[in-house]
Amino acid sequence: MSFDVNIILRYYPELLGGAWVAVWITAVSLVCSSAVGAVVCIGRLQKHGAASRLATAYIDLFRATPEIVLIIWVFYCLPLLFDVRIGRYGCAIIALSAYGGAYMAEIFRAGVQAVPRGQIEAANALGIPIFHIVRRVIVPPAIGWMMPALVNFLTELLKATSLLALIGVAELIFVASTLGSKTFAYMEFYTAIAVIYFMIIFPLSVYARRAEQRRLRRTGN
Amino acid sequence: MIRAGTRAGTLGGLANRWGFHAVLLALGALMLANLNWTLVRSFEFAFIWEYRIALINGFGITLLLTVEAGIVGILFGTLFAIGSQSPFAPLRWLVAAYVEVFRNTPLLVQLLWIHFALPLVTGINTTALVSGIIGIGLQAAAYYTEIMRAGIQAVPRGQIEAAQALGLPARTRWTRVVLPPAIRTVIPALLNQNISFFKATAIVGLGLLVDDFFNSALRVSNDTFHFIEPLTFAAAVYLVLGWQAGRWTLRLERRLTRGER
Amino acid sequence: MTETAQDSANGANGAKEGDPIVLCRDVVKRFGDFTALDAVSTEVRVGEVVCIVGPSGGGKSTFLRMINGLEGIDGGEIVVDGIHLPGGKKDIQNVRREVGMVFQSFNLFMHMSVRQNLILAPMTARGLGRKEADDRAERLLERVGIGDQIDKYPSQLSGGQQQRVAIARALAMEPRVMLFDEPTSALDPEMIKEVLDVMRELAESGMTMLVVTHEMGFAREVAGRVLFMADGQILVDAPPERFFSEAEDERQANFLSKIL
Numbered sequence: 001m002s003f004d005v006n007i008i009l010r011y012y013p014e015l016l017g018g019a020w021v022a023v024w025i026t027a028v029s030l031v032c033s034s035a036v037g038a039v040v041c042i043g044r045l046q047k048h049g050a051a052s053r054l055a056t057a058y059i060d061l062f063r064a065t066p067e068i069v070l071i072i073w074v075f076y077c078l079p080l081l082f083d084v085r086i087g088r089y090g091c092a093i094i095a096l097s098a099y100g101g102a103y104m105a106e107i108f109r110a111g112v113q114a115v116p117r118g119q120i121e122a123a124n125a126l127g128i129p130i131f132h133i134v135r136r137v138i139v140p141p142a143i144g145w146m147m148p149a150l151v152n153f154l155t156e157l158l159k160a161t162s163l164l165a166l167i168g169v170a171e172l173i174f175v176a177s178t179l180g181s182k183t184f185a186y187m188e189f190y191t192a193i194a195v196i197y198f199m200i201i202f203p204l205s206v207y208a209r210r211a212e213q214r215r216l217r218r219t220g221n
Numbered sequence: 222m223i224r225a226g227t228r229a230g231t232l233g234g235l236a237n238r239w240g241f242h243a244v245l246l247a248l249g250a251l252m253l254a255n256l257n258w259t260l261v262r263s264f265e266f267a268f269i270w271e272y273r274i275a276l277i278n279g280f281g282i283t284l285l286l287t288v289e290a291g292i293v294g295i296l297f298g299t300l301f302a303i304g305s306q307s308p309f310a311p312l313r314w315l316v317a318a319y320v321e322v323f324r325n326t327p328l329l330v331q332l333l334w335i336h337f338a339l340p341l342v343t344g345i346n347t348t349a350l351v352s353g354i355i356g357i358g359l360q361a362a363a364y365y366t367e368i369m370r371a372g373i374q375a376v377p378r379g380q381i382e383a384a385q386a387l388g389l390p391a392r393t394r395w396t397r398v399v400l401p402p403a404i405r406t407v408i409p410a411l412l413n414q415n416i417s418f419f420k421a422t423a424i425v426g427l428g429l430l431v432d433d434f435f436n437s438a439l440r441v442s443n444d445t446f447h448f449i450e451p452l453t454f455a456a457a458v459y460l461v462l463g464w465q466a467g468r469w470t471l472r473l474e475r476r477l478t479r480g481e482r
Numbered sequence: 483m484t485e486t487a488q489d490s491a492n493g494a495n496g497a498k499e500g501d502p503i504v505l506c507r508d509v510v511k512r513f514g515d516f517t518a519l520d521a522v523s524t525e526v527r528v529g530e531v532v533c534i535v536g537p538s539g540g541g542k543s544t545f546l547r548m549i550n551g552l553e554g555i556d557g558g559e560i561v562v563d564g565i566h567l568p569g570g571k572k573d574i575q576n577v578r579r580e581v582g583m584v585f586q587s588f589n590l591f592m593h594m595s596v597r598q599n600l601i602l603a604p605m606t607a608r609g610l611g612r613k614e615a616d617d618r619a620e621r622l623l624e625r626v627g628i629g630d631q632i633d634k635y636p637s638q639l640s641g642g643q644q645q646r647v648a649i650a651r652a653l654a655m656e657p658r659v660m661l662f663d664e665p666t667s668a669l670d671p672e673m674i675k676e677v678l679d680v681m682r683e684l685a686e687s688g689m690t691m692l693v694v695t696h697e698m699g700f701a702r703e704v705a706g707r708v709l710f711m712a713d714g715q716i717l718v719d720a721p722p723e724r725f726f727s728e729a730e731d732e733r734q735a736n737f738l739s740k741i742l
Contacts, residue, residue, distance in 0.1 A: 042241065051241050064463035066420035068427060069435060069456050076448040083257040122589035122648075125550050126603035126655060127578030136602055141593045155325070162327035166427050173329060186337040194330050201325040 007185045008192045015189075018175035019196050022161040025092055025171065029157060032097035037104025044109055055105065062102035068163050071095040075167040092164045100157060107149045111142035148212035155201045155208070162197070172196060266450050272441045279437030280458075282350070283422050286357050286433065290418035293358040295411065298365025299404075303395060305370050316366065323363030328421055329428045332356040336429055353425035361418055368410045372403035409474035416466050420459065434458070503528045503563050503659060503690055504549060510557030511544055511714075518544045520714040521558065526659070531691045533701035533722075536711040537737055542694045545711065546661050549692065550583050563658055579607060582652030586664040588644045590636040596623065596647050597632045600654050608655065615654075622650040626680045642673030646680055653684075660684065662693040698742060702726055710734045 008015070043055030062070070074095040079086050086094065115138050123133045165173035176189035183189075269276070305316040323331065336352035347355065376399050384398040404411075426433035432440070438455035442448045497503040504526040511519040519541045526532050534542045547553045549560055551567060551574035560567045562577045591599050600619035604610040610618070623629045626646040628639075636644050645665055652660060662681065666674040678700050685691055685704050695701060701708050701722055708725040710718035710733075717731045726742075729735035 043245075046241075049242075051245060054245065060464055061460065064460050064467060065456055066423045066435075066459055066463075068423045069420075069452075069459050072427070072435075072439065073452050073456050076442065077452055080260060080449060081257055082255050083260070084255075116589075118585060118587050118589035119591060121552060122583075122585060122591070123603075125552060125578060125581075125583035125585075126652070127575055127607040128603050129575075129606055132602070132606040136594075136606070137591055144593070159327040162329045163424065165329070173327075173333065177333070180337065186333075187341045190330065190334040190338045194326050194334060197326045197330060198322065202321060205325055 003191075004185060004188055007183060007188050011179050011183075011189075014175050014179060015172070015192055015196065018170060018172035018193070019200070021169065022158065022171040023200070025089070025096070025161050025164065025169070026154070026157050028093055029096035029100055029161075030154060032093060033100025033104045033157070036097055036101025037108055040101055040105035041108035041112070044105055045112065059102045059105055062099050063106075065099075067095075067099050067160050068166070070099055071163055071167060074098075088164075088167055088169050091167060092161075092169050096157060096160060099160070100153070103153050103156070107146050107153060108142075110149065111146035112138060114145040115141050145215065148208045148215060151204050151208040151211065155204050158197070158201055158204075260449075264450060265447075266454065268445060268447070269441065269451055269454055272437070272444075272451075275432070275437045275440070276434065279426075279432050279434040282432060283419070283426070283434040286353060286422040286425055287415065287419040289354055290357050290361040290422075291411075291415045294361030294365035294414070294418070295369075297358075297362035298367075298369045299400070301362060301366040302369035302373055305366065306373060320363045320366050323360050324367070328356065328360055328424050331360060332425060332428050335359075349429040349431045353422075353429050353431050357418065357422065357425060360421075361414075364414055364417075365411065368407050368414060369403065371410070372407035373399060375406050376402050405477070408477065409470055412470040412473070413467070416463055416470065419466070420463060423459070497528050497563050497658070499528050499688075501528055502526065504692070505561040506549075506558070507560075508558035509545070509548065509555060509560060511541070511548060511553060512556050518714050519548070522711075522714070522716055523558075524709065524716055524719065526690060526692060528658070528690055529688045530706045531685045531689075531693070531704055532707045532709060533705035534692065534694045534709045534711055535696070535698070535701060535737070536709075536717075537733075540712040541714040542711050543663050546583075546663050546692060546694055549577075549659075550581050550661055551577050552583075575607075579655060580657055581659045581661060582655055582657035583661045584645070584648050584652055584663065584665050586667050588636070588641070588648045588668070590644055590648055590651070592636050595633055595635055596628075596639075599636070599647060600651050603651070604654050618654055619650070622653050623647070625653075625683075626650045627676070640673060641669045642676045645669065645673075645677045649677075649680055649684070659690045659692070662691065662695070664694050664696065666695070666697060696741070698726070710737070712737070 040055045040058050043051040044059065046052040046055075071092070075088070075091045078091065078094065119137055119141075120133065123137045128137070161169075161171050162173050164171050165177065168174065172193040176186075176193045180186040180189045301316050301319065304312050305320075307313055332353060335356045336347065336349060339352075340346045380398055380402070381394070384394040389398065422433055423435040425431050426436035427439070430436065435455050438451045441451040445451070502525040506522055506524050508521040508523055509519055510517070510521060522541075522545060534545070536542055544553055548555055548567075549562065555568045563580050565573050565577050565580070567573060567577060590596075591602070594602070597616070597619055600622065601610075601612070601615035604615045604618060605612065620629065620632065623632055626649055628643055628646055631639060631643060631647075636647065639647065649660075649665075665681070666677050669677065674697070678697060681691070681693070681700070682704055693700075693705070703722075705722050708718075708720060708722050709716050710725070710731065712733050718725065718729075718734050720730070725734075726738070729738060
């Protein structure tokens with residue numbers, strides 16, 4: 001067996017292109033997930049009522065369904081159900097955002113609930129308008145609390161983009177498989193993309209772990 | 222009126238002010254209005270019954286991979302976790318490197334590498350199912366190592382020192398003093414991880430074309446050109462099982478933490 | 483202070499020295515089946531210092547929190563400087579500008595410096611400029627004796643210092659009434675005095691104050707009236723010299739015998 005580095009170097013623009021697709025889909029999905037998550041989180045924070053039940057159902061639904069099943073379902077079923085053309089990339093973003101929304105909602109909720117009640121009460125007692133309470137009193141400490149979980153979720157999202165190869169999105173695996181079948185250098189290309197994934201994800205998870213430890217030390221348990 | 226006023230300070234109140242429910246209703250109505258009703262009316266789930274043998278066999282593969290992830294994962298995870306506590310530094314580094322590599326790359330990449338690249342190294346061709354079993358096992362070992370390590374580190378230092386002071390041999394120290402409480406504390410985490418692997422087995426099916434439950438359902442779709450019914454059915458099965466297992470785990474977790482108090 | 487037509491119909495009217503500024507008529511509060519306040523009526527005049535004492539669970543804190551709109555009112559009404567509660571969100575907001583509150587657990591914003599804690603409300607709720615708010619913050623911190631701590635974070639201060647910052651934070655809104663909910667209960671003994679000294683100075687300056695406290699010395703010395711609350715009712719309302727010498731209620735006698 002021999003490992004031909006040259007073939008990787010020859011096709012590096014294609015590989016970088018795949019990495020770029022993975023990154024921008026992750027970025028767009030993260031933004032959409034946050035939007036979905038914020039709405040679901042507000043519903044979840046209600047103590048009772050239809051919105052609360054609906055939000056809980058949403059979170060349960062999308063956390064219990066495997067990501068891959070969701071991606072395939074959206075790709076095959078959604079366009080038929082609504083009689084629209086969505087395209088691979090649209091399906092990818094819809095599926096990842098729906099899945100991500102459930103996780104982001106729980107992350108947001110944990111963050112908001114980590115803000116002590118007394119802080120919000122004090123702000124109320126001072127007569128600070130609700131907009132400023134959310135922006136200045138709730139959000140800053142909540143973000144500090146959520147950061148590790150958020151970055152962890154980001155790594156999960158990056159890993160989930162690999163599944164998009166199965167619906168023909170030209171991310172890293174798709175590119176490597178195409179190049180592999182063309183050149184038979186599966187070894188080289190699959191190794192290359194594993195390294196690329198690792199280089200993107202590993203620093204993030206190291207950061208998440210450190211931030212988590214910092215937070216635990218700060219809060220004292 | 223009074224209540225709305227006092228709740229204005231909470232996020233719940235904020236949601237009410239936005240007419241949250243009205244927005245939800247509008248969204249729901251919009252979705253219903255845009256559904257392809259001709260198609261919905263033609264739904265027919267009965268034909269799935271004809272493929273029951275294939276689906277049940279597929280489910281067997283899914284179960285096999287799930288159980289394998291649990292057994293291999295806990296076995297090797299425990300071993301590696303003990304290795305990660307070794308005084309011999311290179312062994313610790315090796316375990317750390319293994320865990321990081323398998324946790325920080327996607328499962329599908331690992332599966333493809335094992336199925337298509339590894340045979341070029343070993344010269345042994347593996348079937349898709351065997352590749353899947355190897356891949357799930359390797360990844361499970363990495364994830365369970367982390368969990369077991371956390372469990373071991375949660376055992377109070379004094380326990381280990383007491384065992385050392387008593388002159389217990391290393392083997393006894395691990396099997397009788399450290400591991401039992403360590404495993405007990407991480408049982409919920411182990412179960413949650415296994416639920417994740419139950420979900421991940423579908424990646425083996427589609428990625429390596431192993432006829433697990435989900436890939437069998439997709440085959441039914443391709444066979445009959447009815448996509449929505451088999452895929453929705455399959456998704457519902459994963460959903461119900463995953464959800465129920467999650468609830469059981471949560472209940473167990475609550476009981477275990479109560480027991481400690 | 484009056485910004486809208488609605489405000490002027492139900493708004494602050496600037497009570498003068500000696501006028502009643504907080505009026506409670508048959509105030510009721512329920513938590514589910516439990517009646518926390520059972521038709522409480524009293525009034526507090528401008529410049530008065532009223533201490534509320536009594537066994538825990540008697541409704542003291544709930545009563546205080548209702549005056550600031552932190553708890554809803556299930557019956558009766560509370561009038562603060564002409565603003566009627568229960569009312570709309572605007573009314574609650576207006577009451578909160580008139581009434582400052584100090585909590586047992588300080589509740590400083592932990593992620594903000596002392597300065598930021600003090601300027602947030604004046605800038606967002608009163609529309610003060612940065613410069614003005616800063617000046618006010620510095621002046622108030624000087625007044626509570628910790629002018630040199632302005633750029634520290636709450637976690638770097640002692641409990642007593644934190645509570646003094648909390649008092650300054652409430653004062654920064656220039657309230658006409660100050661509510662204190664057991665302000666020294668969470669403090670180590672050696673820090674209680676520095677907080678009580680600040681409160682005493684505040685009382686002497688003519689601030690209207692309602693204080694829920696277990697510090698009988700403070701009540702005896704500073705209060706104009708002492709209210710004894712138990713089972714959701716005001717059982718005794720007397721000047722301190724009478725309150726502490728001749729008990730007029732059995733439960734009051736029982737309470738005093740335990741605490742003095």
